Amino acid sequence: MTDLTEAARRRQHILRAAVRQRLLDPERPELLLAGFVDLDGIAGTVASLHRAFPGSLRVLHAFAAKANSLVPVLAELRRHGMGCEVATGGELDQALAAGFPPDHIVFDSPAKHRRELERALGLGITINVDNFQELSRIGDILDGRPPRSRIGVRVNPQVGGGAIAAMSTATQTSKFGVPLTDRGSRERLLRAFEEHPWLTWVHTHAGSQGCPLSLMARSVAQAVDFAEDVNHRLGRRQVTGIDIGGGLPVNFATDEVSPGFDEYVRHLREHAPALFSGRYEVITEFGRSILAKNGLTAAYVEYTKSAGGRPIALTHAGVQVATRTVFQPEAWPLRITAHDPHGAVKHGRPVAQDIAGPACFAGDLLARDRALPLLEPGDIVALLDTGAYYFSTPFHYNSLPEPAVHGVRVDGDGQVRFELIRPAQQLDRLPTP
Structure with missing residues (x-):
């Protein structure tokens, strides 16, 4: 041995x-x-994630349930202080069964059914809106009532893809989010934030395996820049949170854990320094890199x-x-x-x-x-x-x-x-x- x-x-x-x-x-x-x-390894990995982000930052690290949705595993992650990101009604059920409080759950599906939205809004679960039609649907459900949920919009910064096309979600034609560089799209989204004061978050996720850290950090930088634009245009701090997604790639070639969360944070500081200004709460959605x-x-x-x-x-x-x-x-x-x-x-x-x-x-x-x-x-x-x-x-x-x-x-x-x-x-x- x-x-x-x-x-x-x-x-x-x-x-x-x-x-x-x-x-x-x-x-x-x-x-x-x-x-x-x-389970010992999970404890160590989650601890390294918590250490990587400065203690002065208000952060909810939400595990991406799709990476391993077994309820006892989710419950173990909850015990280590994590939240949970879900992409379907089934994953929402699993997160609740694992004991996550609703305000520690983030709902990120591109095809949320009206009943799923009604349930999430009723529970106070954070919702990231994928498109303008979904935004309209949420407005109809709220019908003028202030939401219990934190509600944001997923933006597609269209910064490009990584080595695995199926894992790249910030391409020009990605199915996810509202594109920021399509003609008229950014302006339409700015008007939507102006019309809906309950839109207080911006979400982005450039992809996962095969995506370089610089691509991911540039995606976050575009989301932060859009949040700054909203607040400047409206003359108030309407956007108070940035969900930076997950996607940290995993080294499958050796036992070495690389890249690490601390390395990614260095890229974020370089490309999106305003993320660490204290003006925003932050949510992360790491999955594969945790498990x-x-x-x-x-x-x-x-x-x-x-x-x-x-x-x-x-x-x-x-x-x-x-x-x-x-x-x-x-x-x-x-x-x-x-x-x-x-x-x-x-x-x-x-x-x-x-x-x-x-x-x-x-x-x-x-x-x-x-x-x-x-x-x-x-x-x-x-x-x-x-x-x-x-x-x-x-x-x-x-x-x-x-x-x-x-x-x-x-x-x-x-x-x-x-x-x-x-x-x-x-x-x-x-x-x-």
């Missing part, structure tokens, strides 16, 4: 404990695959074979838990480590091999031509950095069941304690007609 990094030793320690405690068991179909959330590196997925190797001279390991983890990686491997590569049946890291000469999933289509591959110690039946593969969007957002191809998810804490004496977050789905217990 001396040649392993601290992070690798911790993963090995957790996997060996999971095997000993029969949370992974090659003899039980429902335990051939499981997800693990490092990704605090989770892993483990699965048994069922069979091994060779085709065209290349070894293939057939495992129980595939498209059902790594959907983005399977369908867009170039954009979403995952690190994979090889372990023996007891959970210990395998050593040996690396051999190029394919790591395949159980689904019935040829593209269900976690990795192609990946150099690892040669896998054998009964071994375990660990998919790293999967705490966000992977096991928490299962894809039910071939009716593959949802795996169990366990929270993990390691005591000072090295004892590993597991907490069930989600039980394994039992397809043999489905209701019958």
